[in-house]
Amino acid sequence: xxxxTRATRVRxxxxxDSCYSRRCRARVEVSVCCAVMPCRLLCGAVFHLCxxxxxxxLCPNVRVPCLNAGFGCPLHMPRSSQAAxxxxxxxxxxxxxxxxxxxxxxxxxxxxxxxxxxxxLKESEGQEQPLDLAMALVDQxxxxxxxxxxxxxxxLMEAEEKEKKExxxxxxxxxxxxxxxxxxxxxxxxxxxxxxxxQNGLGQISGPFKGTYNLCDMMFSMERGGxxxxxxxxxxxxxxxxxxxxDTEKKEAAADTGKTGHAPWQEGVMERLGxxxxxxxFNMYMVHHGSMLLAFGKxxxxxxxxxxxVYGSLEPIPVQTLYSFKIPDSYHYGERRVHYYDSTRPPSxxxxxxxxxxxxxxxxxxxxxxxxxxxxYAEIEVxxxxxxxxxxxxxxxxxxGTQTHSFRKAPFKAKTTLAEAMVDRPLKLLLxxxxxxxxxxxxxxxCAFTFLCGHTFHRREFATHYRNVHSDIQTSLSxxxxxxxxxxxxxxxxxQKRFQPSTHKATVSYNQHLRIFNLRPTLxxxxxxxxxxxxxxxxxxxxxxxxxxxxxxxxxDSLSILPFEVLCHMASFxxxxxxxxxxxxxxxxxxxxSSLLQExxxxxxxxxxxxxxxxxxxxxxxxxWEFSHLFSSVESWHMADVPPISAHLKVCPYYKTSLSIEPVxxxxxxxxxxxxxxxLSLVNQFTGSNWQH
Numbered sequence: 001x002x003x004x005t006r007a008t009r010v011r012x013x014x015x016x017d018s019c020y021s022r023r024c025r026a027r028v029e030v031s032v033c034c035a036v037m038p039c040r041l042l043c044g045a046v047f048h049l050c051x052x053x054x055x056x057x058l059c060p061n062v063r064v065p066c067l068n069a070g071f072g073c074p075l076h077m078p079r080s081s082q083a084a085x086x087x088x089x090x091x092x093x094x095x096x097x098x099x100x101x102x103x104x105x106x107x108x109x110x111x112x113x114x115x116x117x118x119x120x121l122k123e124s125e126g127q128e129q130p131l132d133l134a135m136a137l138v139d140q141x142x143x144x145x146x147x148x149x150x151x152x153x154x155x156l157m158e159a160e161e162k163e164k165k166e167x168x169x170x171x172x173x174x175x176x177x178x179x180x181x182x183x184x185x186x187x188x189x190x191x192x193x194x195x196x197x198x199q200n201g202l203g204q205i206s207g208p209f210k211g212t213y214n215l216c217d218m219m220f221s222m223e224r225g226g227x228x229x230x231x232x233x234x235x236x237x238x239x240x241x242x243x244x245x246x247d248t249e250k251k252e253a254a255a256d257t258g259k260t261g262h263a264p265w266q267e268g269v270m271e272r273l274g275x276x277x278x279x280x281x282f283n284m285y286m287v288h289h290g291s292m293l294l295a296f297g298k299x300x301x302x303x304x305x306x307x308x309x310v311y312g313s314l315e316p317i318p319v320q321t322l323y324s325f326k327i328p329d330s331y332h333y334g335e336r337r338v339h340y341y342d343s344t345r346p347p348s349x350x351x352x353x354x355x356x357x358x359x360x361x362x363x364x365x366x367x368x369x370x371x372x373x374x375x376x377y378a379e380i381e382v383x384x385x386x387x388x389x390x391x392x393x394x395x396x397x398x399x400x401g402t403q404t405h406s407f408r409k410a411p412f413k414a415k416t417t418l419a420e421a422m423v424d425r426p427l428k429l430l431l432x433x434x435x436x437x438x439x440x441x442x443x444x445x446x447c448a449f450t451f452l453c454g455h456t457f458h459r460r461e462f463a464t465h466y467r468n469v470h471s472d473i474q475t476s477l478s479x480x481x482x483x484x485x486x487x488x489x490x491x492x493x494x495x496q497k498r499f500q501p502s503t504h505k506a507t508v509s510y511n512q513h514l515r516i517f518n519l520r521p522t523l524x525x526x527x528x529x530x531x532x533x534x535x536x537x538x539x540x541x542x543x544x545x546x547x548x549x550x551x552x553x554x555x556x557d558s559l560s561i562l563p564f565e566v567l568c569h570m571a572s573f574x575x576x577x578x579x580x581x582x583x584x585x586x587x588x589x590x591x592x593x594s595s596l597l598q599e600x601x602x603x604x605x606x607x608x609x610x611x612x613x614x615x616x617x618x619x620x621x622x623x624x625w626e627f628s629h630l631f632s633s634v635e636s637w638h639m640a641d642v643p644p645i646s647a648h649l650k651v652c653p654y655y656k657t658s659l660s661i662e663p664v665x666x667x668x669x670x671x672x673x674x675x676x677x678x679x680l681s682l683v684n685q686f687t688g689s690n691w692q693h
Contacts, residue, residue, distance in 0.1 A: 016048040024048070068092060072603035072623035087460060090603045090625075094462040096453040098470050099438040102139050102431045103449055104374040115491035117429045123493050130495045131473075131482050131517075132433045134510040139451050140431045144370070144419035147448065149412045152376040152386070158411045365406050369421045370430055372405055377448045434478045455516060457628045458602050461576070464633045469517050472637065473508060481508075483645060487654040494648050499637040506632075516629040518577055560588055567592045576600060580627035597625045 015026055015033035026033045037052070039045045041061035056062055060080035066073040067082055068091035077085055086092055106112050120133055129137075150157060379387045388401035409421055431449075438450060457465050473481055481499055485492040500507060506519040559567070571579065571592050579600065583593035605621040612618070649655050 013048070013050050016050050019048065022046040066091070072605055074603075074623075090458070090598070090601055092459045093456050093602055093604065094459050096455050096457065096462065096465060096470075098453040098466065099450050100435045100474070101438055101447060101450050102136065102143075102435045104371075104378050104430055105432055111489065113433065113489050116488045116493065117433065119491045120493045121427065121429055128509065131497075131508065131510050132477055133429070134512055135435075135474075135477075136429060136431050136433050137427075138510075138512050138515050139435075140429065141419070142451060143431070143449065144422060145417055147373060147377060147418040149369075149373065149416045149418065149421060150414065152373055153405065153410075153412070156405070156407065156410045156412055158413055366408050367405050369407050369409070370418060370425075370428070372407075373418050373421075374430055381447055381449065435474070437475070455629055456602070456604060457630055461628055461630045465630050468631070468634050472634070473517055485645065485648060485652060485654075487649075487652060490654040492652055492654045494652065496642050496645075498640055498642065500640045501632075501634045502636045502638045503634065504632070514577075514629055516577070517631070518629075519631045519634075560586070564588075564592070568595050571596060572600075575632045576628040576630045578631075580629065583627075593627070597627075601625050601627050 013032065013034055019026070019033075022036075024036050028035055034049045036046060037049050039047075039055060039059060039061075040052075041059055043059050043061045045055060045059070047055055061078050063076050064079050064082070066075050066077065066085060066089060068086075068089050071091040073089055073091035075085070075089075105114060105117070107114065120130070124130070124133060376387055379385070385391075388403040390401075391399040407421075412421065435451075438447075453470070455465070478484075482495055482497050485494040488494075497507060501519065504519075504521070506521045509518055509520045510516075511518055562570075567588075571582065574582065579593050579596060583590045603623050603625050606624045607619050607621055610618050610620055
C-alpha cells in the first residue's frame with residue numbers, strides 16, 4: 001500500500017488507523033470508525049473492515065505461488081505451506097560441483113600402465129567395460145571437446161584466419177576521409193580496365209583483394225592528406241601566408257617584450273647577468289638554467305679556436321673486449337651451466353641437421369595430435385609455461401628452444417578443438433585410469449585436466465548422490481571397489497567388483513551416454529532358465545489369447561497389457577534414473593512416467609534463442625520437466641561372493657615362475673673358502689694373520 005493511499009485512509013478513518021483490539025466497541029461513524037469483522041478465509045484474525053486489503057498481504061490462508069515460481073514451479077499453495085513445500089519443490093535443485101583430476105599417461109615412466117590400457121581396449125570391444133575404463137573414456141571425450149589447438153599451435157592456423165585478424169585490427173582506423181581516395185583509386189582502376197577492386201554505390205570496396213586495398217589505403221592516407229593541404233595552400237596563397245613570414249613576425253614580437261629580464265630566451269641575457277649579478281649568483285643561475293641557455297643558443301657547447309669547430313686527425317680505436325665476469329666461490333651453480341663460462345673448454349661450432357639425416361620414413365614424421373596436444377597442456381599445468389618457451393637462465397644466457405610438429409590435418413581452422421582433429425581416428429586411451437581429488441594447488445580455474453560432475457538433482461536427493469556415487473564408488477574405484485590383477489602393469493586385464501548393495505541384488509555399472517553410475521539388478525540363473533523353459537513349452541495360441549486383451553497385441557509385451565492405473569502404481573516404486581529410462585521404451589511407458597513428473601520430477605529452465613523475420617534475436621527461458629539421474633539409495637555395501645584374487649593368479653598368463661636349478665653362491669663365500677671347504681668362524685677371524693698385523 002502506498003503512502004498516499006494510507007494517508008487518505010487515515011483522514012477517512014481516524015480510529016481504525018490506531019486500533020488493534022479484537023474487542024473494539026467503538027461506534028461506527030463516517031470518516032472515524034468502521035465495523036469489525038473476522039477474516040473470510042478463517043485464519044482467526046479480527047480487524048476493521050478498512051484493513052481487509054492489508055490483511056490479505058499477510059494472511060496465512062491466502063493461496064500464493066511458490067517461492068521458486070520464477071524458476072519454473074507452477075504450484076500454488078497457502079502462504080503457511082510455502083516453507084514445507086520447499087523440501088519437495090520440483091524447482092529446488094542443486095548442481096553437483098564434485099571435481100577430480102585425471103592426468104595424461106607418461107610414456108617415459110616405467111611404472112605406467114601403458115600395456116594394460118592397450119590390452120583392455122582391445123578386449124572390451126563389444127563387452128561390458130570395467131568401471132575405471134568406462135569413466136576414463138568419458139573424461140577423455142569431454143577433454144577433447146574442451147581443448148583448442150590455437151593456444152598450443154598458433155603457427156599451424158590457416159592463413160585466412162590471420163588475415164581476418166589483421167583486417168579486424170586495422171578496420172577501426174579506416175574512417176570517412178579515406179572514402180574519397182577510395183573513389184579515386186577505383187576510378188583509376190576502372191579506367192585502366194582492371195576489375196580487381198570494385199566499389200558499390202554505398203562506398204564499400206569489394207573484390208578478392210579487399211583486405212590488401214584497405215591496408216594500403218590506410219598506410220598512405222596521411223601522405224594523401226598532406227598533398228591535399230599543399231594543393232590548398234597553392235590555390236589560396238592569401239589565406240595561407242608563407243611560413244617564413246610567420247617566423248619573422250614571431251621574432252619581432254618576442255624582441256618587443258621586455259629587455260630587462262633574466263629569462264634564458266631573451267636577447268642580451270648573458271650581458272645583463274654579468275653586469276647585474278655577483279659571481280656566486282651567476283654560478284647558481286648557470287647551474288639551474290645552463291641547459292636552457294644551451295638550448296636557446298645563448299652559450300656554446302664547446303670552445304673552438306675559431307667560430308667553426310674543425311676536427312683534427314681521427315684515428316680508429318681498436319675494440320677491446322674485457323671479460324670481467326667471474327663465478328663467485330660462494331655461489332654453487334649447477335654443473336650444467338658452468339661450462340658456459342669455462343674458457344679452457346674447446347670451442348664448438350653449430351651444425352645444421354636435415355630431416356633426411358634421421359633416416360626415417362615419411363609416415364614417422366607425422367605426430368599424433370592427441371598425444372602432442374595433451375603433452376603441451378600438461379607442460380603448462382605442471383611447469384607453468386609452454387614447451388620450448390624462452391627462458392632467461394641468468395644475465396648472460398637465454399635458453400631459446402624450438403619444436404616443430406607435423407600433423408596430417410594441419411593447418412587448423414580457428415577454434416578447432418582436439419575432438420574435431422581426432423575424427424576418424426582409432427580409439428586410444430591417453431589418460432590415466434586412476435583419478436585424483438582436486439587439491440588447493442590444482443583448482444578448476446587453473447588446471448585443464450579437471451573434470452566436473454555437473455549433474456542436477458533435487459535438493460533432497462543430493463546427499464544420497466554424493467554419498468553413493470562419489471564417496472562410496474568413485475573415490476575407492478581403483479583397487480578397492482573394483483580390484484585388478486596385481487600383474488596388471490604387465491598387461492593383464494582381469495578385474496572383478498568386490499562390493500554390492502546389502503539391501504538388494506544388483507551390480508554397479510557405468511552409463512557412458514548419461515555419464516553416471518547406476519545399479520543393474522541381477523537375476524538368478526535358475527529363475528531365468530525356468531521362465532525361459534515355461535515360455536517355450538507354452539502353446540503359441542494360448543499366448544496369443546493372453547495378449548489379445550489389447551489391440552495390436554502381436555507386438556506388445558506382457559507388461560503393456562496391464563491397466564494404466566496398475567502401471568502407474570508399479571512405476572511409483574522405481575527410482576528417478578529408472579523412470580527416465582522407462583520413458584524411452586514406448587509411448588505408453590512415456591505416459592506412465594509423465595504421470596509421476598509432478599511428484600518425482602524436477603523442472604529446469606532451458607534457454608532457447610528465437611530469431612525473428614526482421615533479423616533480431618531474443619533468448620527465452622523454457623521450463624523443462626525431467627527426472628534426475630539418481631539410482632536407488634544404498635545405505636550399506638557388503639562383499640560380493642567372488643573368488644579371491646589368488647585364484648586368478650593360478651591361471652594368469654602373465655604370472656610366470658622362475659625356477660633356479662643351478663646353485664648360486666652367497667655373497668659372503670669367497671673362492672678361497674670354497675676350495676678349503678672351511679667355514680669362517682669368529683675365533684679364526686681374530687687369530688688370523690690380518691688381526692695380528
